[in-house]
Amino acid sequence: xxxxxxxxxxxxxxxxxxxxxxxxxxxxxxxxxxxxxxxxxxxxxxxxxxxxxxxxxxxxxxxxxxxxxxxxxxxxxxxxxxxxxxxxxxxxxxxxxxxxxxxxxxxxxxxxxxx
Amino acid sequence: xxxxxxxxxxxxxxxxxxxxxxxxxxxxxxxxxxxxxxxxxxxxxxxxxxxxxxxxxxxxxxxxxxxxxxxxxxxxxxxxxxxxxxxxxxxxxxxxxxxxxxxxxxxxxxxxx
Numbered sequence: 001x002x003x004x005x006x007x008x009x010x011x012x013x014x015x016x017x018x019x020x021x022x023x024x025x026x027x028x029x030x031x032x033x034x035x036x037x038x039x040x041x042x043x044x045x046x047x048x049x050x051x052x053x054x055x056x057x058x059x060x061x062x063x064x065x066x067x068x069x070x071x072x073x074x075x076x077x078x079x080x081x082x083x084x085x086x087x088x089x090x091x092x093x094x095x096x097x098x099x100x101x102x103x104x105x106x107x108x109x110x111x112x113x114x115x
Numbered sequence: 116x117x118x119x120x121x122x123x124x125x126x127x128x129x130x131x132x133x134x135x136x137x138x139x140x141x142x143x144x145x146x147x148x149x150x151x152x153x154x155x156x157x158x159x160x161x162x163x164x165x166x167x168x169x170x171x172x173x174x175x176x177x178x179x180x181x182x183x184x185x186x187x188x189x190x191x192x193x194x195x196x197x198x199x200x201x202x203x204x205x206x207x208x209x210x211x212x213x214x215x216x217x218x219x220x221x222x223x224x225x226x227x228x
Contacts, residue, residue: 035218041220042119042204044218045215045216058215088156090159102149104206104216105161106160107158108157108158109156
């Protein structure tokens with residue numbers, strides 16, 4: 001089945017620890033994204049990547065880091081510098097810039113809780 | 116910066132009626148506007164996309180309109196069913212094809228028997 005897979009579904013982190021959220025897609029999409037969702041708020045863009053080995057900061061990149069070494073993978077690291085990391089994290093992919101079909105495909109999300 | 120407004124209050128309607136959800140935005144008009152459905156604890160699922168030069172788009176029981184003068188999109192679900200109960204998000208792409216989507220906060224729809 002083609003799709004986008006996030007893991008784990010639930011993640012608990014102690015304060016001061018870095019954690020990495022996994023995102024893999026087999027849709028052959030060029031573009032990948034990370035969003036954060038908090039209760040009562042929309043999705044906010046953390047980082048996005050339009051091509052392998054390149055990525056850009058979104059609206060709330062502070063305290064996060066990403067890499068895009070492979071087309072199918074876009075892991076997100078939540079660092080200890082992120083002051084309020086408890087949230088629902090969503091990864092998405094889309095065909096990419098200039099492609100006619102521009103819908104985004106989302107994973108099922110990772111719920112991160114700081115304990 | 117771009118601002119997207121969706122009604123934060125839940126919309127409760129009776130089964131069989133038409134649900135109408137609103138998405139308003141500020142500043143300049145986007146190249147695309149999309150609507151997604153999100154169920155609790157899950158990722159959003161794409162429903163419809165409408166381009167700035169299109170006034171209306173339909174898909175089965177769904178209809179989307181896009182008024183760039185009013186800076187507004189309306190999302191209609193006709194003959195609504197309890198299974199339509201979910202949160203509906205509008206998303207705007209202001210980059211003209213780069214897929215840097217900006218999302219609204221979503222409106223929760225509840226369809227009652």
